[in-house]
Each structure stands twice: as C-alpha cells, then as structure tokens.
Amino acid sequence: MEAFTTHSGRAVPLRRSNVDTDQIIPAHWLKKVTRHGFEDGLFEAWRRDDDFVLNHRERQGATVLVAGPDFGTGSSREHAVWALQNYGFKAVISSRFADIFRGNSLKNGLLTVVLPQETVELLWELTEADPGAGITVDLPAREVRAEGVVAAFELDEHARWRLLNGLDDISLTLQNEADITAYETSRHSFKPRTIEV
Amino acid sequence: MGRTLAEKVWDDHVVRRAEGEPDLLFIDLHLLHEVTSPQAFDGLRENGRRVRRLDLTIATEDHNTPTLDIDKPIADPVSRAQLETLRKNCAEFGVRLHPLGDVEQGVVHVVGPQLGLTQPGATVVCGDSHTSTHGAFGALAFGIGTSQVEHVLATQTLPMTRPRTMAITVEGELPDGVTAKDLILAIIARIGTGGGQGYVLEYRGSAIEKLSMEARMTICNMSIEAGARAGMIAPDQTTFDYLEGRDHAPEGEEWDAAVAYWRTLRSDDDAVFDAEVFIDAAALSPFVTWGTNPGQGAPLSASVPDPASYEDASERHAAERALEYMGLTAGQPLRDIRVDTVFVGSCTNGRIEDLRAAADVLGGRKVAGGVRMLVVPGSVRVALQAVEEGLDKVFKQAGAEWRHAGCSMCLGMNPDQLAPGERSASTSNRNFEGRQGKGGRTHLVSPQVAAATAVLGRLASPADLTDASATPAPAGV
Ligand code: SF4
Numbered sequence: 001m002e003a004f005t006t007h008s009g010r011a012v013p014l015r016r017s018n019v020d021t022d023q024i025i026p027a028h029w030l031k032k033v034t035r036h037g038f039e040d041g042l043f044e045a046w047r048r049d050d051d052f053v054l055n056h057r058e059r060q061g062a063t064v065l066v067a068g069p070d071f072g073t074g075s076s077r078e079h080a081v082w083a084l085q086n087y088g089f090k091a092v093i094s095s096r097f098a099d100i101f102r103g104n105s106l107k108n109g110l111l112t113v114v115l116p117q118e119t120v121e122l123l124w125e126l127t128e129a130d131p132g133a134g135i136t137v138d139l140p141a142r143e144v145r146a147e148g149v150v151a152a153f154e155l156d157e158h159a160r161w162r163l164l165n166g167l168d169d170i171s172l173t174l175q176n177e178a179d180i181t182a183y184e185t186s187r188h189s190f191k192p193r194t195i196e197v
Numbered sequence: 198m199g200r201t202l203a204e205k206v207w208d209d210h211v212v213r214r215a216e217g218e219p220d221l222l223f224i225d226l227h228l229l230h231e232v233t234s235p236q237a238f239d240g241l242r243e244n245g246r247r248v249r250r251l252d253l254t255i256a257t258e259d260h261n262t263p264t265l266d267i268d269k270p271i272a273d274p275v276s277r278a279q280l281e282t283l284r285k286n287c288a289e290f291g292v293r294l295h296p297l298g299d300v301e302q303g304v305v306h307v308v309g310p311q312l313g314l315t316q317p318g319a320t321v322v323c324g325d326s327h328t329s330t331h332g333a334f335g336a337l338a339f340g341i342g343t344s345q346v347e348h349v350l351a352t353q354t355l356p357m358t359r360p361r362t363m364a365i366t367v368e369g370e371l372p373d374g375v376t377a378k379d380l381i382l383a384i385i386a387r388i389g390t391g392g393g394q395g396y397v398l399e400y401r402g403s404a405i406e407k408l409s410m411e412a413r414m415t416i417c418n419m420s421i422e423a424g425a426r427a428g429m430i431a432p433d434q435t436t437f438d439y440l441e442g443r444d445h446a447p448e449g450e451e452w453d454a455a456v457a458y459w460r461t462l463r464s465d466d467d468a469v470f471d472a473e474v475f476i477d478a479a480a481l482s483p484f485v486t487w488g489t490n491p492g493q494g495a496p497l498s499a500s501v502p503d504p505a506s507y508e509d510a511s512e513r514h515a516a517e518r519a520l521e522y523m524g525l526t527a528g529q530p531l532r533d534i535r536v537d538t539v540f541v542g543s544c545t546n547g548r549i550e551d552l553r554a555a556a557d558v559l560g561g562r563k564v565a566g567g568v569r570m571l572v573v574p575g576s577v578r579v580a581l582q583a584v585e586e587g588l589d590k591v592f593k594q595a596g597a598e599w600r601h602a603g604c605s606m607c608l609g610m611n612p613d614q615l616a617p618g619e620r621s622a623s624t625s626n627r628n629f630e631g632r633q634g635k636g637g638r639t640h641l642v643s644p645q646v647a648a649a650t651a652v653l654g655r656l657a658s659p660a661d662l663t664d665a666s667a668t669p670a671p672a673g674v
Contacts, residue, residue: 016518017511018390018490022629027608031261031275033235033282045631068511070391073424073490074629076326077233078342096391099426100326104342117511156358158218169344170244173221173352179213180249180354183223190447190455191225192314193252195293 002109003166007090008136009063011127012053019067020074021101025083038083058131066123066135067094072101072112081105091137093144095120106159107169111137113144119151139164199465201362202431203397206337206462210320212354219356225319225336227349228305229256229292231283232610233324237347238286248290250353255314256287257295259304260610264573264600267297276611290350303576303602306330306544310414311578313443317432317459322349327544327626328427329420333413334440335432335462337397340421360426361471363396364464367404369478374660376554377412378546378624378643380404380476381419382484382494388474390492393425396472399464400430404478410439411550418545419626422491431463483658485531486628486641488519493628495531497646497658503527522630523638524618531656534640538621539570539597539651540633541644543607546624547575551644552583555624556591558648558659563596565654570597571613573605597651609634622650 029041046052053059065084071094072080081104084092092110095117105112115123126133126146136145139160144151155163162169173180200208213221227250234256241247248254261276271277280297287294295301301308306327309315317335322328326340345355365384385392398420405413413430420428437456440446447455464470486494487501493516495502504516504527520527525534541547541555552574564570572592574580580602583589589599606613607625615621615637624647628639640656649657 015514017515020490020627020629022608022627022632026631026635027260027610030232030610031273031279033239033279035236035239045635070424073390074326074627076324076328076340076342078236078324078344081342096394098391098424099394100340100342100421104344107342107344169356170240170246170348170351173348173354173356176213176221177352179221180223180352183212184353187223187225188454188458190451190458191319192316192445192447194226194255194314194445195252197252 001107001166001168004109004111004139004163006136006138006140007063007111008134009090010061010132011064011066011123011135012059012062013124013127014053014065014067015124017068018070018073021072021077021080022074024072024080025077030077030079035082036086038079039086042083042087061088063088063090064135064137065089065092066120066127067092069094069096069117071097073098076100078104078108081108081110085110093120093123106163109163109166111139111163113137113153115144115151115153119149122149198469199467201464201468201470202335202399202429202462203337203360203362206318206320207359209318219358221354221356222320224322224349224353224355225253226309226314226321227254228309228321228323228328229254229346230260230305230325231258231279232260233343234286234346235279235282236343237350238290240347241290241350246351248292248350251291253353254350255293256283257302257305257308258283258297260604260608262297262603263611264603264605264613267601300577303578304544304547304604306418307547307575307579310334311443311576313440313446316440316455317436318462322355326421327418329425330414330418330544332417332420332427332429333410334436335429335459337427337429339427360397361395363393363398363472363474364470365398365400365474365476366402367400367476367478368402369404371404371478371481374645374658375481375483376643376645377408377415379481379484380478381416382486382491382641383481384476385419385423385492386484386494388423390422390490391424393420393423396425398423398425398428399470400428401464405430406433409550410435411548414548415545419491422626432459483643483646485646485656487523487525487531488516489522489628489630491626491628491641493519494641497531497656499531501525501527501529501531532661533655535620535655536622536640536650537568537619538615539568539647540573540606540621540623540625541647542571542573542575542605543625544575545626546644547573547579549579549582551624552579552588553586555644555648556588558645558662559595559597559652560591562652562662564651568651568654570651571600571606572597573600574602576602606633608632622647622656
C-alpha cells in the first residue's frame with residue numbers, strides 16, 4: 001500500500017448524496033482482472049454529460065474529491081477505490097461514507113476523511129468560487145486546511161499508523177500466526193469443511 | 198451484563214485482541230466468485246503465499262455467466278477471460294469450484310446455504326456486499342473488498358473493529374400478501390440507506406420468528422442497503438430443520454453437539470443494543486421503490502412523493518434527481534407506472550419459495566403484451582427443483598422466459614440488461630442508476646408484485662388481479 005502523509009491539491013466539488021459504487025464504477029468495468037486501468041470508468045455515466053463537474057477544464061488535475069453524504073454505498077467492489085486512485089484522487093472528503101467503501105479505501109491508501117456537512121459545504125463554496133484553491137489533508141495532524149477552513153477529523157490510531165507507514169495488513173497479521181494456529185486447534189469439530197484435506 | 202447475538206458470535210472468533218488494534222477474527226467460511234477475486238489471487242502469487250485453509254474456501258461463478266446457451270462458449274471475451282481466470286486460479290491454488298454447467302453452480306449466496314455450509318454461529322465472508330444474506334442463520338456474515346479477500350485467503354482471519362448492534366423488532370402478523378421483501382423495503386425506507394451504518398442489525402420479534410429460512414434470507418440480504426455491516430436472525434427450530442440432512446450439515450453426535458451450541462446463540466434478555474427500532478407488522482402493505490436508492494420506497498397504494506415535501510436539502514435534491522432519472526412526476530399513483538420488463542431472480546428473491554410465489558400468481562394468466570418477463574433461478578439446484586414442481590411450465594405458458602441460474606439482470610454484467618429508458622419491476626436489491634443497464638429504470642418489488650405487474654403491465658399486487666376493473670395496460674403506451 002502507498003503511504004499517506006500530507007497531501008495538498010485542488011478539489012472537485014461533487015454536490016450529490018448517495019453516490020453509490022455503481023455510479024463510481026459501473027458493473028461492466030468489473031470484468032477486468034487487474035487493479036489498474038479503471039480511470040475511464042470513473043463516474044462513466046455522468047461523464048458523458050459535458051456539464052458534469054469532472055469534465056470542467058478547471059477541474060483537470062484535481063486530486064481531492066469533496067462529495068455529499070453517504071458516498072460509496074452499495075457494492076463491495078474495491079474497483080471503486082482503484083478507479084478513484086487511477087484517475088488521480090488522493091483523498092475523498094464527505095460527511096458520511098459507506099462502511100465497506102471506507103474500509104477498502106483505507107486499505108489502498110486512498111484517504112477518506114469524514115467532516116461535518118457544514119464544513120463540506122464551506123469547502124464546496126470555496127472551490128466553486130475559486131477552482132484553483134488548494135485543500136490540504138494533513139494525516140499526521142489529522143486536519144484539513146483550506147483558505148478560511150481548519151477542520152480536525154478523526155481516524156482511529158491503528159488505521160492512521162498503517163496509512164502513515166504504508167503497511168500491508170497481511171504481513172502484520174502473519175506476525176501473529178501462532179495465535180491463528182492456536183485458535184484453529186480449538187475450533188468445534190462440527191464446523192463444516194468445503195473439502196476433505 | 199448480557200450479550201447480543203452478534204457479540205456472542207464475535208467473541209467466539211477472536212484470535213487476538215490487543216489494546217489499540219482491531220480484533221483479529223477467525224473466518225469459518227470464505228465464498229469466492231469471479232469478479233472480486235482475480236486481484237486477490239495475483240496478490241498471493243506476487244508474495245509467494247498460499248491459501249491457508251482450502252477446506253474453508255469455496256468458489257462459484259455467477260455475476261458474469263450467461264443465462265442462455267450456456268453450453269456454447271461465452272460470447273463476451275472479457276467475461277470469458279474473467280471466468281477463465283477464476284478457473285485457472287482455483288486449479289492452481291486447489292480451491293473447490295462450481296463452474297457454469299455444474300449442478301452446484303449459482304449465485305454465491307444461494308449456493309452456500311443450500312449446501313449446508315452456512316451455519317449458525319459461523320463467521321462468513323465473501324467479496325460481495327450481499328454476504329449479509331447468510332446472517333439469516335445466525336451467522337456473522339460480512340461483505341468484504343478484494344484486499345480483504347486476499348487477507349482471508351492468506352490468513353483465514355480478518356482484522357475488524359467491533360461493530361455496534363441495532364435491534365429491529367417486528368411484532369405482529371404480516372397481512373395477507375405482504376412478504377419479507379415488503380418488510381425489508383419498508384425498514385430501509387424508515388431508517389434510510391445510511392441508517393444501519395456501523396451496526397450489525399438483529400431482526401427479532403414474533404413476525405420474524407414466523408418467517409421461513411428463505412424469507413429470513415431475503416431480509417438479511419438487504420441489510421447492506423440500509424448501510425449495515427451485517428444482518429442477523431437468531432437460529433431456532435426453523436433454522437435447524439432447514440439445515441438437517443444438507444450436504445455439509447453435521448451428523449449424529451456432531452449434529453447434537455452443534456444444535457446444543459446453536460441454541461445458545463440468542464441475545465440475552467438483559468443484553469443492551471446500541472440502537473432499537475420497532476416495526477408493527479400488521480401496518481405493512483406491498484412496498485415498492487420509486488427512486489434510485491433502496492430507501493426511496495413507498496407502499497404500492499401511495500403516489501410518487503413530491504420532492505418539495507422533504508425538509509432535508511440533500512434528500513430533496515436526491516428525490517428531484519431520482520424523479521428526473523426515473524421519468525416520474527410527483528403525485529403520480531405508483532399503480533399507474535407501466536413497465537417493459539419484469540425480472541424475478543437474484544440472491545434476494547431467486548430461491549424456490551420466491552419462484553413458487555411468482556408462479557402461484559402467474560398460473561393460468563398471461564404476461565401482458567409488450568412486457569418481457571425473465572425468470573432466473575438463483576442456482577441450478579433451485580432450477581431443478583422448480584422443474585420438478587412444474588414451475589418452469591407455468592412461467593413458459595404465461596409467456597415468461599425461463600433462464601439458466603446466475604445473477605443476470607440483477608446487475609447486468611451479462612447480456613441480460615435493460616435498454617436506456619426501459620423500466621423494470623425487479624425482485625433484486627438495487628435500483629441504482631444504470632444498475633440493470635445503462636439508462637435503465639428499476640422498481641424493487643416482491644416476487645408476488647413482480648408477477649402481478651407482469652400480468653397487468655403496470656405496478657400491481659396480486660390483489661389487483663382479482664379486482665374486476667383490472668385490465669392490462671394497452672400495449673405500446
Ligand atoms: S444476485 Fe445481484 S446482489 Fe446477488 S450476488 Fe448477484 S449481483 Fe450481487
């Protein structure tokens with residue numbers, strides 16, 4: 001996983017709530033068997049409309065997505081996170097994320113930041129008034145900063161430590177393999193098996 | 198203090214607990230399918246890892262599989278490549294696979310329970326959000342992303358933070374013609390698509406206890422549409438009766454030991470939930486969605502709501518967008534909405550009871566002119582059972598298409614899709630924009646409402662069919 005420390009970039013205001021994973025990356029893109037190449041599928045249906053905010057010239061190269069509440073609802077497809085990252089987003093700000101999407105994002109180093117809706121509105125107004133305005137997401141300080149905005153955000157210590165160091169969960173878990181083996185010996189014998197081994 | 202069902206199952210699976218870290222949970226059953234596993238197997242290969250517990254892992258093909266001509270090569274080369282990737286990965290790593298054409302193939306959440314692999318008190322995961330289905334057995338079942346699929350393959354565990362618990366108590370008697378699907382749609386409309394966020398929902402109360410296992414699966418299946426981490430129902434005699442004698446159910450003394458353990462899996466009387474919701478079953482009626490998320494629903498007898506009636510600005514805006522996308526106007530009675538397509542199937546309503554319910558309504562009737570009805574069994578076993586009962590004939594005689602098992606039009610990864618602007622009544626679980634095909638419009642309904650809608654060509658309940666004034670909508674309008 002890519003480590004995340006502090007990122008500053010221009011923003012894309014996405015004034016929509018309940019942006020589900022089918023909108024972030026439609027199902028037909030899910031046939032790909034890689035983790036890259038999803039950038040053109042990002043918000044595919046909406047991008048056919050020239051007026052869609054991502055298509056605006058001044059939003060090219062923006063790296064912080066500021067979205068409405070309940071971002072990432074729906075399916076567990078990690079492709080949604082890969083599509084955002086492949087497109088160039090480093091962080092997504094919303095007042096509420098769907099659980100699975102949030103988990104997936106933090107496992108891939110895409111920082112999902114929860115801020116109160118009032119702050120999200122302020123950031124929308126700021127970037128709409130000045131598309132060149134920068135937003136800084138500072139993970140060590142757990143703070144989002146922009147002109148006239150300093151907002152603290154929460155992230156549990158463990159997730160923050162993993163992100164800051166770009167640590168891979170599997171290696172961390174395997175450090176405790178002895179615990180897994182011990183647990184395995186104590187499982188009920190009536191638990192089902194898919195195959196005899 | 199007592200513990201909730203979810204807490205009991207959680208505690209029984211903690212491999213490691215340490216201050217400031219998520220709990221490391223052991224996973225009893227890992228279900229795989231073609232869409233969310235390729236990148237996970239790649240990860241194993243890159244790091245020289247193997248699958249830790251092949252005996253707790255099983256794969257099937259469902260999302261991409263065609264429902265016609267399954268004996269011919271799959272026409273879409275990209276879908277074909279994805280299925281071939283799963284076959285190659287399963288062969289290389291030694292994972293049990295039920296591919297297209299196999300008698301145990303089907304939607305992953307239909308296959309697990311019918312094999313008897315989904316059992317009370319188990320932890321079940323799958324790279325698919327509707328894994329919540331398995332909670333109907335009193336299992337703790339989570340949908341996970343591909344990174345987590347890789348994690349479970351490599352370690353048979355997952356680091357997870359303990360969720361909060363919410364009790365959804367449904368008391369009373371569901372009125373005639375009101376099904377589990379209507380109940381869960383009404384619950385989601387009530388608590389909202391984010392209402393369950395961070396929670397494991399436990400459905401309980403007299404109305405839940407009376408439900409069959411299949412109906413319980415319909416309820417738990419859609420927990421994710423309320424944003425919940427999982428949904429659960431305490432196991433009881435209905436659960437044990439469903440499991441007994443299934444392929445992977447314990448036998449003899451093992452069965453007795455299992456049942457004794459399963460009986461302990463209920464929330465203690467003094468357990469405290471972090472949130473509670475109460476629903477009066479008797480007040481419910483057939484429920485359908487009008488919008489583009491599963492929380493945008495209303496009783497069939499109601500009208501399309503006026504966005505101006507929403508106080509919350511973002512809800513109002515979402516309703517405006519939804520009406521525009523759905524091509525509906527505020528105040529239009531829901532019963533006047535005409536459809537082009539009816540889909541019966543998916544992991545929500547693709548089991549045998551669902552097909553029986555739809556066939557029951559369709560028997561001796563015809564699908565309205567200009568309406569296409571697709572019936573897609575959730576698994577090959579469900580299809581075989583339906584054929585044995587003659588349900589396939591009922592569907593065909595009514596003018597519906599009887600298809601091969603798979604996810605099909607639930608998400609339109611295969612050729613079963615809506616064309617732009619087409620409208621469906623669908624027994625699946627998501628009415629998102631474009632979910633069933635680019636520009637397609639979806640109304641979520643129960644199997645009974647789907648069948649009645651097929652007959653009348655407009656959203657309808659079976660009761661409408663006996664109403665003398667009911668006539669099919671004129672074709673082409
Ligand atoms: S039937 Fe639909 S919801 Fe269920 S697993 Fe398949 S695509 Fe997902």
